[in-house]
Amino acid sequence: MAAYKPVVVQGFPKLGERITQDTVYWRGYKTPVQIKEFGAVNKIDFSPVSPYNYAVTASSRIHIYGRYSQEPIKTFSRFKDAAYCATYRDDGNLLVAGSEEGSIRLFDVSGRAPLRQFDGHTKPVHVVGFLSDKYRVFSAGDDYASSLWDIPSGTEIISYSEHTDYVRCGCASKVNADVFITGSYDHTVKLFDTRVKNSVMTIEHGQPVESVLLFPSGGLLVSAGGRYVKVWDVLKGGQLLVSLKNHHKTVTCLCLNSSGQRLLSGSLDRHVKIYSTTSYKVVHSFNYATSILSLALSPEDETIVVGMTNGVLNVKHRKPEVRKEKTVKKRQPAYRTYVKGRSYMPKQEDFCVSKPVKHVLRKYDKLLKSFQSSKALDAVLESPIRLYTPEVTVAVMQELHRRGTLRSALAGRDEKQINLLLTFVARRVIDPRFTSILVTVADIITDIYQPVVGQSAIVDRQFLKLQKAIGKEIDYQEELLEVLGMMDTLFATFTRKRATYLEENKSNGLGETIETNMN
Numbered sequence: 410m411a412a413y414k415p416v417v418v419q420g421f422p423k424l425g426e427r428i429t430q431d432t433v434y435w436r437g438y439k440t441p442v443q444i445k446e447f448g449a450v451n452k453i454d455f456s457p458v459s460p461y462n463y464a465v466t467a468s469s470r471i472h473i474y475g476r477y478s479q480e481p482i483k484t485f486s487r488f489k490d491a492a493y494c495a496t497y498r499d500d501g502n503l504l505v506a507g508s509e510e511g512s513i514r515l516f517d518v519s520g521r522a523p524l525r526q527f528d529g530h531t532k533p534v535h536v537v538g539f540l541s542d543k544y545r546v547f548s549a550g551d552d553y554a555s556s557l558w559d560i561p562s563g564t565e566i567i568s569y570s571e572h573t574d575y576v577r578c579g580c581a582s583k584v585n586a587d588v589f590i591t592g593s594y595d596h597t598v599k600l601f602d603t604r605v606k607n608s609v610m611t612i613e614h615g616q617p618v619e620s621v622l623l624f625p626s627g628g629l630l631v632s633a634g635g636r637y638v639k640v641w642d643v644l645k646g647g648q649l650l651v652s653l654k655n656h657h658k659t660v661t662c663l664c665l666n667s668s669g670q671r672l673l674s675g676s677l678d679r680h681v682k683i684y685s686t687t688s689y690k691v692v693h694s695f696n697y698a699t700s701i702l703s704l705a706l707s708p709e710d711e712t713i714v715v716g717m718t719n720g721v722l723n724v725k726h727r728k729p730e731v732r733k734e735k736t737v738k739k740r741q742p743a744y745r746t747y748v749k750g751r752s753y754m755p756k757q758e759d760f761c762v763s764k765p766v767k768h769v770l771r772k773y774d775k776l777l778k779s780f781q782s783s784k785a786l787d788a789v790l791e792s793p794i795r796l797y798t799p800e801v802t803v804a805v806m807q808e809l810h811r812r813g814t815l816r817s818a819l820a821g822r823d824e825k826q827i828n829l830l831l832t833f834v835a836r837r838v839i840d841p842r843f844t845s846i847l848v849t850v851a852d853i854i855t856d857i858y859q860p861v862v863g864q865s866a867i868v869d870r871q872f873l874k875l876q877k878a879i880g881k882e883i884d885y886q887e888e889l890l891e892v893l894g895m896m897d898t899l900f901a902t903f904t905r906k907r908a909t910y911l912e913e914n915k916s917n918g919l920g921e922t923i924e925t926n927m928n
Contacts, residue, residue, distance in 0.1 A: 413770075413777075415770060416773065416804050417804065418804040420800075421800060421842055431671075431683070431685075432693055434693075435683060435692075438726065442724040443722070443723060444479055445721055445722075447468035447470060447720065448469075448720050449702055449716075449718050449719070450721075451493055452465075452494045452495055452496070453703045453715075453716050454495060455706070455708065457497060457708070460475065461476050462474060463714060464495040465481075465495075465714075465716065465722060466492050467716070467720060468492070468720075469489070470485065472484055473485075487522065487523060488508050491509040491533075492507070492508050492509075493506065493508065493534060493535045493536075493537075494506060496539065497518075499539065502518055502519075503518065505537045505538070507534030507535055507536065507537045507550065509533045511528070511532055512526055513527040513537055513548050514526050515546070525560060525563045527548070527558045529556055529565050530548065530552050530554060532551035532552040533550055534550035535575070535578075536591060538579060540581050541581060541584070541585070542586035545560065545586075546560060547581060550575075551575045551576070554569065555572070555599075555601060556569070557603055567603060567606070569607070571599055571607070571608050572591070572595050572597065574594035575593060576593045577592065577593070577594060577618070577619060578591070578619060578621050579591040582623055582627050583623075587602050588603075590630065591621070592619070592632055594617040594618070595617075596615055596617060596618065596634070597611055598614055598618055598630070598632050599612075600612075600630075600647075610646070614634050615634075615637070617634050620632070620633040620634075620661065622663040622664070622672075627643065628644050629650070630647075633663050633674060634659075634660065636659065637652055637660070638652075638655075640652075640653075653689060655674075656680065656682065657676075658677035658700075659676060661700075661703070662675040666710050670687070672689075673704060674704075675703070676701060677700040677718075678700075679701065681694060681695040681701065683695075695715075697717065697723060698717070699719045699721070700718045701717055701718075702716050703715070710727065712725065713725045773785045773789050776788060780814075782818040783821070786806070786818045786819070788805075789801055789805045790833065800842070803846055806847075810846065810849060815853060816857070819850070824867060824868060827865075830850075831871035832871060834850055835871065838851060838878060838882070855872075
């Protein structure tokens with residue numbers, strides 16, 4: 410009797426992940442630290458000066474965290490209701506925040522009580538910030554108004570009422586101390602110059618604007634709303650440069666890295682996308698547990714902090730650079746020590762003892778060896794094999810088909826097992842590696858279980874999914890054949906043109922030669 414031969418699983422080449430400098434750079438963070446806040450985190454802002462503490466606005470409190478602390482080192486809680494948009498001044502000494510009751514409070518970072526309170530808005534203030542001269546504050550809120558305040562006197566300098574819906578984002582220019590920008594749910598972004606009574610530029614984003622960002626040079630503006638991130642050239646009157654649509658849900662926050670060469674966007678789809686500011690292509694992405702509301706990067710990109718809708722603060726710190734110390738290596742045995750005796754040729758009088766090699770069979774091979782076809786199929790339909798090594802499952806199905814026992818292995822199954830089989834087939838039948846055998850499996854399953862169609866809603870649903878998957882694949886193949894036909898026609902035309910051109914050249918050359926000879 411011949412020995413049993415294990416099932417041969419056909420190997421397929423795996424496409425390796427493309428490792429770029431961005432991949433290495435953005436993966437250089439430690440395991441994240443999770444900090445639970447009292448409510449959804451609507452704003453994170455890093456202090457521009459060392460030690461680069463960051464302010465977190467959530468619920469009715471503003472917490473100041475040290476870069477490596479997991480507990481707040483200071484708390485501002487003088488708010489009756491929710492606080493919004495706590496932002497540092499450029500020197501890191503003052504902090505301004507809006508509130509649900511419509512007032513704006515100015516805090517000294519070293520104190521607790523507010524230094525100033527600006528009242529004038531009639532509805533919640535979601536946007537506050539300092540102008541680059543450090544002595545004026547701009548604000549905007551749900552009353553559609555955008556205002557400018559003087560810090561020394563605590564009075565309102567000017568107010569604009571040009572938006573027609575809630576204003577939920579804004580930023581100030583670092584180049585011009587008189588320019589600030591606001592974005593609204595009326596789909597517009599407006600640029601204001603405090604020396605003029607009206608806005609100097611209006612940009613139509615096309616979606617409710619959730620976040621705006623001005624490049625440090627002041628020439629480019631980024632707006633985020635809906636699924637779109639759009640880049641505008643301010644110096645050309647608000648000309649659209651590029652529109653990015655890489656998120657599946659609303660984009661809620663924007664951020665630039667310290668060098669200004671990478672743009673980060675956070676979204677409700679739980680992803681942070683990182684774009685190159687030269688090509689505007691995604692160079693890396695982070696995945697988080699829940700929807701993202703706010704995002705901030707520390708100077709030199711040492712820390713990335715993400716605030717989420719469930720009140721969790723996700724903090725990642727960069728791994729320190731490991732310096733390789735030179736160690737004295739122990740002397741290893743010479744190469745001849747390892748190969749000693751391997752080239753020895755036995756002599757005629759020597760007695761050779763061969764050690765038998767024991768082959769350990771896998772579970773499905775043992776079952777196939779004992780002709781238990783149905784159990785062998787069950788073994789390869791278990792979760793780890795079915796999900797991560799589908800080629801093993803397909804190889805066993807192919808072996809059963811070769812033996813002629815595939816039909817008996819598929820028969821006599823209950824609702825749960827049929828659902829499992831159909832799920833696997835519907836998911837993998839469109840894979841070119843497995844199509845040939847899985848089409849046969851689908852035919853046999855349909856033939857066996859056709860009489861029970863209509864008796865189980867779960868099985869009926871899986872049959873419909875299988876039909877839909879195969880129908881889509883047929884449509885794709887038909888489209889590809891049409892494209893292939895077009896390409897063949899084009900190639901044939903190019904070949905004819907080239908041949909005709911060569912023939913004309915030959916005939917012209919021949920005619921010139923004949924004329925020369927005659928002369």
